[in-house]
Amino acid sequence: MNSSPFVNAHNYFELLKRWRVLCRKRGLKIERVINSDGYWVYQIKSPALFRQNGVYISAGIHGDEVGAVEGLLRWAEQKGPELASLPLLLYPCLNPWGMVGNSRYCQKGKDLNRMWGGDKNRLTSAIQDRLRDMRFRLILNLHEDYDARGIYLYELIRGQGTNSRAEGILQRAEGLIHRDTRNSIEGKKARDGIIRPRPRNFLPDELPEALYLFRNHTDQSYTLETPSELDLEVRANTQVQMIDTALSS
Ligand SMILES: [Zn+2]
Known part of the structure; x- marks a missing residue:
């Protein structure tokens, strides 16, 4: 028998089982959003969540980026009663x-x-409905990239007194995976692993989650990326550190 925790890296039901155990233990509410391609998509709410000033974190919109999905769960498991x-x-x-x-x-x-944006589907519409009137102090979208040479992130911030968390997030995590230092990542200008995209450079028909949320629900958004060619264990733990730093900075 292989006892590696990653035997089940692509097992959605195992993932849900672990989330359910954690939610019961910590008093969080897990609820169905919509059935999408034959599987129920879930959202989880903590008792401290209200319509203003929350923290939104999502993972796994790209199904092959399992390090991010595992990272979010591990972060929540490791957070303890504070969760x-x-x-x-x-x-x-x-x-x-x-x-x-x-x-x-x-x-x-x-x-x-x-x-x-323009080209919505049932899932993205269902989430958008649920977010109506909500504002978040911080939004994190967790991703992985098979072309990446290291960790990097996208930052979207606006407003006076909004401090960048980008450098802190990368510094904390680069003990596990060094950062991607290319000047251009995914066709965008990057500096020391930080991409600050111009929000208007997106066509409505191709609107990503992060940009939709930044336009409508937050003044501070990070898309965190780990290189998906590296070991899953390390990627998941790197995601944990990035999430933790983003929330505590
Ligand atoms: Zn992705």
């Missing part, structure tokens, strides 16, 4: 069909992270 006191809205896995089949896309072959 319930954080104002959390979590989407632990937005593309279960893709997770099970190790696919970036949904069953129709579309990228769910480009369907938050």
Whole structure:
């Protein structure tokens, strides 16, 4: 028998089981959002979450990025009793069909992270409905990249007195995985692993989750990326450190 914790890296039901155990232990509420491609998508709310000033974290919109999905769960497991006191809205896995089949896309072959604007689908519409009137102090979207040479992130911030958390997030995590130092990542200008995209450079038909949320629900958003060619254990633990630093800084 193989006792590696990652035997089940693509087992959605095992993932849900662990989340249910944790939610029961810490007093968080796990609820169905919508059935998408034959699997229920869930959201998790902490008792400290209200319509303003919450923290939104999602993972797994690209089904093949399991290090991010595992990282979010581990972070929550490791947080201890403090978890319930954080104002959390979590989407632990937005593309279960893709997770099970190790696919970036949904069953129709579309990228769910480009369907938050004009070209919506049932899942993204359902989430958007639930977020109506909500504002978040911080939003994290957890991703992985098979081309990446290290960790990097996208930062979207606005408003006076909003301090960048970008450097702190990368510094804390680079003990596990060094940062991607290329000047151009995914066709965008990058500096020391930080990409600050211009929000207007996106076509409405290709709107990603992070940008939709930044336009409508927050002044501070990070998309955190780990390189998916590296060992899953290290990637998951790196995600844990990045999430933890983002929330505590
Ligand atoms: Zn991704």
